[in-house]
Amino acid sequence: MNGPAQNLLEVSDLTVSFPTATGHTDVVSHLDLTLEKGGALGIVGESGSGKSLTSLAIMGLLPGKARRSGSIRFAGDELTTMSESALRRVRGDRIAMIFQDPLSSLNPYYTVGAQIQEAYRSHRKGVSRRQARQVSIEAMERVHIKDAARRVDDYPHQFSGGMRQRVMIAMALSTEPELLIADEPTTALDVTVQAQILELLEEIRRETGSGLILITHDLAVVSEITDHIVVMRYGECVERGPVEAVFSDPQHAYTRDLLDAVPRIDDDIAALRTPGRAGEAT
Amino acid sequence: MSAPSSSALLEADHLVKEFAVAGTGGLIARPETFRAVDDVSLRVEAGETVALVGESGSGKSTTARLVARLIDATSGSVRFDGHDVTTLNGRDLHDFRSEVQVVFQDPFSSLNPRHTVERIITAPLRYQGRKPPGGSRAFTQNLMERVGLDPMQWERFPAQFSGGQAQRIGIARALAVAPRLVICDEAVSALDVSVQAQVINLLRRLQAEEGFSYLFIAHDLAVVRQIATRVAVMSAGRIVEEGDRDAVFDNPQHEYTRALLSAVPRIRPEWETARRERAAERAALAAQSIER
Numbered sequence: 001m002n003g004p005a006q007n008l009l010e011v012s013d014l015t016v017s018f019p020t021a022t023g024h025t026d027v028v029s030h031l032d033l034t035l036e037k038g039g040a041l042g043i044v045g046e047s048g049s050g051k052s053l054t055s056l057a058i059m060g061l062l063p064g065k066a067r068r069s070g071s072i073r074f075a076g077d078e079l080t081t082m083s084e085s086a087l088r089r090v091r092g093d094r095i096a097m098i099f100q101d102p103l104s105s106l107n108p109y110y111t112v113g114a115q116i117q118e119a120y121r122s123h124r125k126g127v128s129r130r131q132a133r134q135v136s137i138e139a140m141e142r143v144h145i146k147d148a149a150r151r152v153d154d155y156p157h158q159f160s161g162g163m164r165q166r167v168m169i170a171m172a173l174s175t176e177p178e179l180l181i182a183d184e185p186t187t188a189l190d191v192t193v194q195a196q197i198l199e200l201l202e203e204i205r206r207e208t209g210s211g212l213i214l215i216t217h218d219l220a221v222v223s224e225i226t227d228h229i230v231v232m233r234y235g236e237c238v239e240r241g242p243v244e245a246v247f248s249d250p251q252h253a254y255t256r257d258l259l260d261a262v263p264r265i266d267d268d269i270a271a272l273r274t275p276g277r278a279g280e281a282t
Numbered sequence: 283m284s285a286p287s288s289s290a291l292l293e294a295d296h297l298v299k300e301f302a303v304a305g306t307g308g309l310i311a312r313p314e315t316f317r318a319v320d321d322v323s324l325r326v327e328a329g330e331t332v333a334l335v336g337e338s339g340s341g342k343s344t345t346a347r348l349v350a351r352l353i354d355a356t357s358g359s360v361r362f363d364g365h366d367v368t369t370l371n372g373r374d375l376h377d378f379r380s381e382v383q384v385v386f387q388d389p390f391s392s393l394n395p396r397h398t399v400e401r402i403i404t405a406p407l408r409y410q411g412r413k414p415p416g417g418s419r420a421f422t423q424n425l426m427e428r429v430g431l432d433p434m435q436w437e438r439f440p441a442q443f444s445g446g447q448a449q450r451i452g453i454a455r456a457l458a459v460a461p462r463l464v465i466c467d468e469a470v471s472a473l474d475v476s477v478q479a480q481v482i483n484l485l486r487r488l489q490a491e492e493g494f495s496y497l498f499i500a501h502d503l504a505v506v507r508q509i510a511t512r513v514a515v516m517s518a519g520r521i522v523e524e525g526d527r528d529a530v531f532d533n534p535q536h537e538y539t540r541a542l543l544s545a546v547p548r549i550r551p552e553w554e555t556a557r558r559e560r561a562a563e564r565a566a567l568a569a570q571s572i573e574r
Binding site for chain 2: 046047161190191192193194195198217218219220221223224244247248249250256257258259260261262263264265266267
């Protein structure tokens, strides 16, 4: 157990397909991913690239009609053949996930503290309510929610968008996961709040040594906080590598087009270069 | 009071918009108001693009709706082409609508799903009781062509188009009345990056061809840099800084503008330089091989 054991996550030949009128359509096809312990991997792509379905496939959260094949090894254990009860001990505990819209992920009828405690106690049987409450306050403090001991009893609507995302991250962190999967975690947030959340994700990785998979359409965001990236299109990986290599010397034409199309804040481009596909004249 | 005081196409003066909000205290609560736009003054000259930037809740979209006369101001005035339009109604408001058009963020929710492209694009004219010059079909096809759509698809419905194409329909509809001011409210925010670049290029090209002005509402500063001639930064209902685009981006004066600009994620400049050098090398190699 040397080489492969170094990796926190190894996805190989992952294919996800949905039934159609005439058979099956692959929405993710033959995808390989590797994440080292404590590493940060960015998965980038435009809508329909299959990036979000990839994360759901890893978590075993695909909708019922979807078919999944290939291998997903997490810390040496194969997730695809694991029993549902064993999987539950991994999901939400050792692998946690945060989504784009924190408001739709939180229940408006319960206090944020109650929700963090429920998530925590579902993975830590026999923990008392008092202990769980303490854990939730500590988790909220860790994501820099001021006055956590009081705010733990507030409801989701009493928090701003950025604070709600912090609550989601606190919930994800309560079980001290080895891997955090963040799917467009800052897309719905204002730019100054986005900067704070990205900084928080980096800080958590530095301090806890957990791995991070960041799924986003935003190339500038991945360039700032990940060390390896995978560029996806139509369910396939078109390019992968260390972030510096991909950004400074992209090999695939699609990656080049994508990078050309990103508007730059520090410079105005005479005409934004766009992927030159037939029939899409500007 | 309609004496033209200046050459500005649009002039908003000390605009204030207050909304009623539920006060605390149940039945005996006193009515309270929230000031979404707080003393905003803004000028748009003919042919220029003024970007109104800010974070959510800054009042930028409310300002746009006041200027477009989609909602009424609590106080302040809006002048268009020298005429006070703050309290226009009836026939006069109709005329104003042929001068000022709006393109919204979500192309699908702003297009009627049961109407064909032809019906959508000619709607502003019919609403004003005008006939499309040259006939409805030819008029639609001409506009579709100008915004980069296939003119043969005039009979299709919005759902048969991609997001970028649907936004082009929204732009064609705005142009149908030949407006002098087009207000874009987060018009490219919902689009994928490659599609977004195409639509930004389209907006710039149409302006160069037609000479109209844009009031461009956006939260994405990188997009604004690509399209604006002037920038006004809003925060908590007020304009905190305003100036020529490069002055605001390169030398921001207000603390909030500086915070906003520094928060924008960036690809490292050294990676960008390396990538451009490689692209130039490849282009040079390709040119050589063609020569041979």
